[in-house]
Amino acid sequence: SPLSRTVRCTCIKISDGTVNRQSLEKLEIFPASQYCPKVEIIATLKKNGEKRCLNPESKAIKNLLKAIRKDRSKPSS
Amino acid sequence: SPLSRTVRCTCIKISDGTVNRQSLEKLEIFPASQYCPKVEIIATLKKNGEKRCLNPESKAIKNLLKAIRKDRSKPSS
Numbered sequence: 001s002p003l004s005r006t007v008r009c010t011c012i013k014i015s016d017g018t019v020n021r022q023s024l025e026k027l028e029i030f031p032a033s034q035y036c037p038k039v040e041i042i043a044t045l046k047k048n049g050e051k052r053c054l055n056p057e058s059k060a061i062k063n064l065l066k067a068i069r070k071d072r073s074k075p076s077s
Numbered sequence: 078s079p080l081s082r083t084v085r086c087t088c089i090k091i092s093d094g095t096v097n098r099q100s101l102e103k104l105e106i107f108p109a110s111q112y113c114p115k116v117e118i119i120a121t122l123k124k125n126g127e128k129r130c131l132n133p134e135s136k137a138i139k140n141l142l143k144a145i146r147k148d149r150s151k152p153s154s
Contacts, residue, residue, distance in 0.1 A: 027106040031098060032148045039148050056146045065142055069133045071109045071116050 009036035011053035018060035019043045019052060021067055027054075086113035088130035095137035096120045096129060098144055104131075 010030065023045050030040045041054040041061060054061045087107065100122050107117045118131040118138060131138045 021108060024108055026108075029104040029106070029142070029145055031101055031103075031145045039145055041146075062146065065106070065146070068106055068108045068116055069118075069139065069142070 009038065009040060010042060011040050014053045014055050016055065016058075018054065018058070018064050019045065021064065021071075023047060024068075025049070027065070027068070086115065086117060087119060088117050091130045091132050093132065093135075095131065095135070095141050096122065098141065098148075100124065101145075102126070104142070104145070 025044045025046045028042045028044070030036065030042070032039050039056045041056050043052045043054055044050070045052065054064075102121045102123045105119045105121070107113065107119070109116050116133045118133050120129045120131055121127070122129065131141075
């Protein structure tokens with residue numbers, strides 16, 4: 001089709017670093033799709049609801065995901 | 078304080094299985110917090126926006142996360 005498809009990714013700037021697990025409200029992971037050809041990982045921070053795009057290929061992010069996944073209940077505050 | 082704290086997790090029922098990467102709109106990961114003592118992973122499906130809670134300790138979910146993270150752009154549809 002001659003119509004160009006709208007490709008829309010959410011992340012404009014990808015953060016080089018990671019985020020502190022304790023300051024993290026949630027992580028959203030959007031798989032690559034017809035709307036955006038690359039996976040996007042978006043962190044929402046507790047403090048101000050700030051959203052930050054993380055690098056899916058970063059080893060620090062890989063480790064962050066692993067740490068979160070393995071977190072069991074532990075005494076909080 | 079005598080007031081009991083409201084502990085509120087999102088997931089009531091955890092799915093035993095996994096979800097097809099292609100049918101996945103997004104994954105949300107909520108780290109353990111004072112509101113919910115365990116990590117929660119919630120899949121949103123493309124088709125109907127259905128949300129499904131996944132088991133963070135499942136090997137299938139670990140592999141799903143890995144597969145999504147490693148997904149590069151590839152021809153879609």
